[in-house]
Amino acid sequence: MTSRPWQRVSFWVILALLAFALIIALSSLGLKRDAKALPQLVSFPLLAVLVLLLVGEFVPRVQRFFTISWLPAATPGSDNLDEAEGKELERELEEVEREETAGEVLLSDIPWRLVSLVFLGIVLYGVMVLAAGFVVAGLVFTLVFVKWYGGATWQGSLLLGVGTVGVMVALARLLAVDLYPGMLFGGKLPPF
Amino acid sequence: MFDLSPVWAALGQLARPEVFGLMLLGNVIGLVFGVLPGVGGGNAFILFLPLTFGWEPEVAIWFLMGMQGASSFGGSLPAILIKVPGDTVNAVAIFDGYPMTRRGEATRALGIDVMSNILGATIGAIVVIALLPVMRGAVLLFGPAELFWVAIMGLFTIALASGGNFLKGLSGGAVGILFSLIGYSSVIGVQRFTLGRDYLWDGVQLISLFIGLFAIAQVIEFCTAEVPISRLTTGFKGFEGLRRGAVEVFSMPGHLLRSSAIGTLAGIIPGIGATASAFISYSMAIQFSKKKHLFHKGNPEGLVAANASINAKEMGSLIPALGFGIPGSIEGALILAALLFHGLQPGPFLLRDQPGIVWALILSLWISNVFGTLLGLFWANWLSRLMAVRVVYMAPIILVSSLMGVYLVRSNIWDIFMAIFFGVVGYALNKAGFPVVTFVIGFLLGQLAERYFFQATQIGLGDPAIFFDSPISLTIAGITALMVVGVVVSGVRSKRAAAAEVQV
Numbered sequence: 001m002t003s004r005p006w007q008r009v010s011f012w013v014i015l016a017l018l019a020f021a022l023i024i025a026l027s028s029l030g031l032k033r034d035a036k037a038l039p040q041l042v043s044f045p046l047l048a049v050l051v052l053l054l055v056g057e058f059v060p061r062v063q064r065f066f067t068i069s070w071l072p073a074a075t076p077g078s079d080n081l082d083e084a085e086g087k088e089l090e091r092e093l094e095e096v097e098r099e100e101t102a103g104e105v106l107l108s109d110i111p112w113r114l115v116s117l118v119f120l121g122i123v124l125y126g127v128m129v130l131a132a133g134f135v136v137a138g139l140v141f142t143l144v145f146v147k148w149y150g151g152a153t154w155q156g157s158l159l160l161g162v163g164t165v166g167v168m169v170a171l172a173r174l175l176a177v178d179l180y181p182g183m184l185f186g187g188k189l190p191p192f
Numbered sequence: 193m194f195d196l197s198p199v200w201a202a203l204g205q206l207a208r209p210e211v212f213g214l215m216l217l218g219n220v221i222g223l224v225f226g227v228l229p230g231v232g233g234g235n236a237f238i239l240f241l242p243l244t245f246g247w248e249p250e251v252a253i254w255f256l257m258g259m260q261g262a263s264s265f266g267g268s269l270p271a272i273l274i275k276v277p278g279d280t281v282n283a284v285a286i287f288d289g290y291p292m293t294r295r296g297e298a299t300r301a302l303g304i305d306v307m308s309n310i311l312g313a314t315i316g317a318i319v320v321i322a323l324l325p326v327m328r329g330a331v332l333l334f335g336p337a338e339l340f341w342v343a344i345m346g347l348f349t350i351a352l353a354s355g356g357n358f359l360k361g362l363s364g365g366a367v368g369i370l371f372s373l374i375g376y377s378s379v380i381g382v383q384r385f386t387l388g389r390d391y392l393w394d395g396v397q398l399i400s401l402f403i404g405l406f407a408i409a410q411v412i413e414f415c416t417a418e419v420p421i422s423r424l425t426t427g428f429k430g431f432e433g434l435r436r437g438a439v440e441v442f443s444m445p446g447h448l449l450r451s452s453a454i455g456t457l458a459g460i461i462p463g464i465g466a467t468a469s470a471f472i473s474y475s476m477a478i479q480f481s482k483k484k485h486l487f488h489k490g491n492p493e494g495l496v497a498a499n500a501s502i503n504a505k506e507m508g509s510l511i512p513a514l515g516f517g518i519p520g521s522i523e524g525a526l527i528l529a530a531l532l533f534h535g536l537q538p539g540p541f542l543l544r545d546q547p548g549i550v551w552a553l554i555l556s557l558w559i560s561n562v563f564g565t566l567l568g569l570f571w572a573n574w575l576s577r578l579m580a581v582r583v584v585y586m587a588p589i590i591l592v593s594s595l596m597g598v599y600l601v602r603s604n605i606w607d608i609f610m611a612i613f614f615g616v617v618g619y620a621l622n623k624a625g626f627p628v629v630t631f632v633i634g635f636l637l638g639q640l641a642e643r644y645f646f647q648a649t650q651i652g653l654g655d656p657a658i659f660f661d662s663p664i665s666l667t668i669a670g671i672t673a674l675m676v677v678g679v680v681v682s683g684v685r686s687k688r689a690a691a692a693e694v695q696v
Binding site: 009038050052053056122126129145146151152167177178192 | 362373384385390391408412587592595605606609616623625626642
């Protein structure tokens with residue numbers, strides 16, 4: 001590994017999971033005996049495993065020790081494979097090895113601008129549903145997304161939006177579920 | 193002498209044109225609902241159940257089972273074609289079905305899907321018919337301690353089988369368990385880890401978790417990587433690909449039989465859901481495969497294992513439902529609801545007094561599985577055209593319909609934000625090399641494990657020896673330990689072998 005630990009996505013995800021496990025472990029301390037049994041049985045060993053994973057980010061040997069590869073079991077030429085299978089596996093093996101060596105994702109590999117934009121779009125859609133309901137939000141989101149992001153025509157975007165929302169509305173009617181109308185149209189929020 | 197008259201009577205019902213027509217209609221509805229992400233066949237069943245009021249019970253059973261039988265195939269279609277499971281149970285079909293589609297082998301994957309569906313259901317039906325008279329005693333041998341070990345074994349198996357970093361697999365599963373413990377526990381009677389939020393009293397909703405981890409994470413991936421859904425249509429050679437895939441299933445009898453057996457057993461044991469059984473079958477397929485490294489990359493064996501298990505499980509769930517009147521799963525609960533709705537009391541008396549109903553249930557579920565799957569083939573070609581659609585057109589449709597599907601389940605608007613949250617979690621876990629599959633299986637098994645753990649400790653008056661008291665517990669615990677030791681040792685050996693090779 002040539003990259004530094006904090007340059008890798010896995011390092012930050014492990015830290016996030018550590019924080020989550022720590023919150024659960026600490027919160028469970030105050031619970032009664034039956035209620036904390038399984039949370040503690042899971043969270044404390046999990047903390048240990050995550051710390052080991054974190055160490056593995058700095059010391060690659062530690063990580064490699066726990067890496068289970070199925071490749072040796074299927075190595076070409078083993079007794080239970082015929083020649084054709086062996087060749088096929090050899091080809092597949094090379095492909096897998098190429099993928100595995102290229103598998104480490106660095107923070108710099110993530111297209112942050114695009115990811116942020118997409119994530120923001122999804123959250124905005126959620127907020128729009130809260131404000132204006134599924135029908136309006138679904139229509140607007142599909143229209144805007146397909147028109148500007150997809151570069152489709154206005155007519156095509158509108159058709160897709162109406163079609164998508166139309167099917168969902170019909171389904172909701174069939175299920176006798178009222179789609180959330182949105183706070184602007186009298187929708188009430190359930191307790192949060 | 194085995195009395196065949198109820199069997200002929202049940203088949204005779206199907207010969208009536210209106211019954212056959214209703215079963216096919218049920219198939220179509222099941223397929224349509226099954227295909228829609230986040231909606232699923234269960235909703236179709238609940239929606240159409242009231243319509244059957246006043247029908248003959250046998251006719252209603254053929255119609256409702258028509259839906260039930262077809263929906264799992266309906267759900268696997270989008271899982272294979274666009275990596276969005278129609279229902280939670282179909283998530284496992286993604287792992288190898290979608291990579292095959294990406295390789296341009298969608299029709300081959302669908303052929304495998306069809307045949308493994310049909311054969312899994314058939315094997316399940318045979319087992320159910322053979323076991324029905326004797327199952328009651330066998331199910332009762334599994335107490336809470338044994339069932340706790342079954343849940344633990346499921347988690348370890350999938351963590352080991354997911355390959356890569358074992359610790360990442362295991363920790364993903366453990367995090368999944370912890371998420372499942374959020375909210376009010378009806379078993380223990382306390383609320384935990386809710387951060388003072390009323391919304392979290394109901395815990396993390398399964399549908400939000402699944403739609404988030406799979407559909408939303410996929411939308412983010414679609415939009416950011418700008419990958420085409422498929423490398424397109426080199427694999428679309430009409431029925432040749434389908435035929436090839438269907439025939440290929442017969443070359444994997446071991447996977448087919450093992451997964452069908454696991455699925456049927458999972459159906460029989462109350463509480464092990466179809467999704468868990470599919471994941472366990474999948475992990476067992478990895479254990480027994482010569483091509484372990486090809487799993488998650490488009491290995492047909494994985495697709496066979498998942499689908500055969502799902503359909504066999506549906507058949508297996510009939511045993512506790514019919515024999516004991518207890519739902520072994522969601523599917524079992526729906527079947528029980530249908531029987532009760534029509535004034536029939538499931539349980540040993542049903543077996544004794546209403547053999548016609550029992551056989552109608554078994555045969556309708558099996559036959560509708562076969563018909564529904566074959567019917568789905570006609571849709572498959574049409575649905576496969578989805579892949580010719582640009583990704584940017586699919587993304588908003590998936591997002592809007594998935595989140596609306598999340599809302600439809602219990603009409604709580606906050607569930608869609610939960611799904612968005614898990615979409616980000618799924619995306620991050622994928623990028624960090626944590627297998628999402630172990631997270632999901634941990635979540636599914638978490639509540640089960642706690643229920644059995646609590647019940648076992650109550651029975652054992654707090655003494656942990658209860659978990660090692662019975663031969664069944666010891667056997668399952670031993671198998672779990674052996675799996676861990678065996679795979680880790682083989683991992684260490686392979687490292688040494690690799691090191692020795694480098695030195696040479």
